[in-house]
Amino acid sequence: MEMMTTNGKGGKSKQKKMNVRVDFTPMVDMMMLLITFFMLCTSLAKPQTMELSMPSNDKNLQDQDKSVTKESYTITIYCAADNQVYYVAGLVKPEDPTILKKTTWGSKGIRSVLYNHVTDDGTYPVQDVMKAKAELDKEKADVTKKMPDSIYNVRLNQIKAGILSDKKITTMTVIIKASDNATYKNLVDALDEMQICSIGKYVIDKLNQDDFTLLKKNNVKL
Amino acid sequence: MTPMSDVMVLLLTFFMLTSTFVKQEPIKVNTPGSVTEIKVPESNVIGVLVGNDGKVFMNMDKTTDVSAALSDVTGQFGISLTPQQQKKFLNDPNWGVPMNDLQSYLSLETVKMPEAIKKYGIPLDSVKGKTGDAAMSEFQIWIKAAKNANADAKIAIKADENTPYKTIKKIMSELQDMNENRYYLITQYKKVED
DSSP states (O other), X not given: OHHHXXXXXXXXXXXXXXXXXXXXXXXXXXXXXXXXXXXXXXXXXXXXXXXXXXXXXXXXXXXXXXXXXXXXXXXXXXXXXXXXXXXXXXXXXXXXXXXXXXXXXXXXXXXXXXXXXXXXXXXXXXXXXXXXXHHHHHHHHOTTTOOOHHHHHHHHHHHHTTBOSSOBOOOOEEEEEEOTTSBHHHHHHHHHHHHHTXXXXXXXXXXXXXXXXXXXXXXXXX | OHHHHHHHHHHHHHHHHHOEEOOOOSXXXXXXXXXXXXXXXXXXXXXEEEXXXXXXXXXXXXXXXXXXXXHHHHHHHTOOOOHHHHHHHHHSSXXXXXXXXXXXXXXXXXTTHHHHGGGOOOOOSBOTXXXXXXXXXXXXXXXXXXXXXXXXXXEEEEEOTTOBHHHHHHHHHHHHHTTOOEEEEEEEEOOOOO
């Protein structure tokens, strides 16, 4: 106080105020360093996974344990070299090469094949299942109902098994077969279509002699 | 300056909380995209890393399990490692050196190891000199040892999108042969295209 009175211009008091301000620059420098470190050394996205259950290789499996599906409820997808994809609706008959049809990956190709597949009974199993799933998703998104995940999963599995709200339908069975030169991406893409089309019954199988004969007759690059 | 440091602190907290550390991988793996939203379990995972040239590496999240699996496998092959070599093995984020080359690999200097491991990979062919049920590949032996070390562990296959299906088929059928029929395929998230 004494200073204030003696120095009329207040130079000292200005200096006193300056002392309160802390220099933040080193702190910001350090922050920058830490952020750069975290940005470079860590990854943000957690990877996703697909759960896969393969059939057992056990040769002693009884034939009666293997379920038989109706012919028109089956589609076989072939993943060949160079990202090519072919399919056979129904049973694979090597003597008739015209049953093998070519398609493409993605929504306009294999997905629309699955989506528009008509069975002998005139039903669209994939469409029915997908519609039921869309309704379930809508119900899940409805905040007022607050559907827990457990119930959602139970109902989703029911839909995938063909138990719909108004009727019970037979669902599709898809067999995925890949040649040696197909890439892993093709396999994952095929599995992905199963996920999108909510197909519950699918299997990854090896190419057998009938498949080789059929593919060779159509000059498919394996 | 104060608002700037505020933003910095915010960003820093965000990065610290949301990110996970990148594990060093001997080969670069680009996983294919898929629409599934299931996350990889954080613990009890046996990771199988497959490069696009078909090289296979493995990792486990707990060091205790790795050391149990290591002593199991080295015991089967009659290889004895010095404590120093064992320590080097456990410090590696992934393993994938054939048993014949394991000792010479672990004798290398630590700085040379990440470069050296690139040319190896766990062999998928059955071990020479054994037939019948004993004809397991080194990969199968490792999986079995890892399963013995931690019975709850789940297998997660992380393969490059350009891996030929031949390699994947081989791995899958080897896993099937030992009745490991449930596993995860690690993918990247991709939006459903309409």
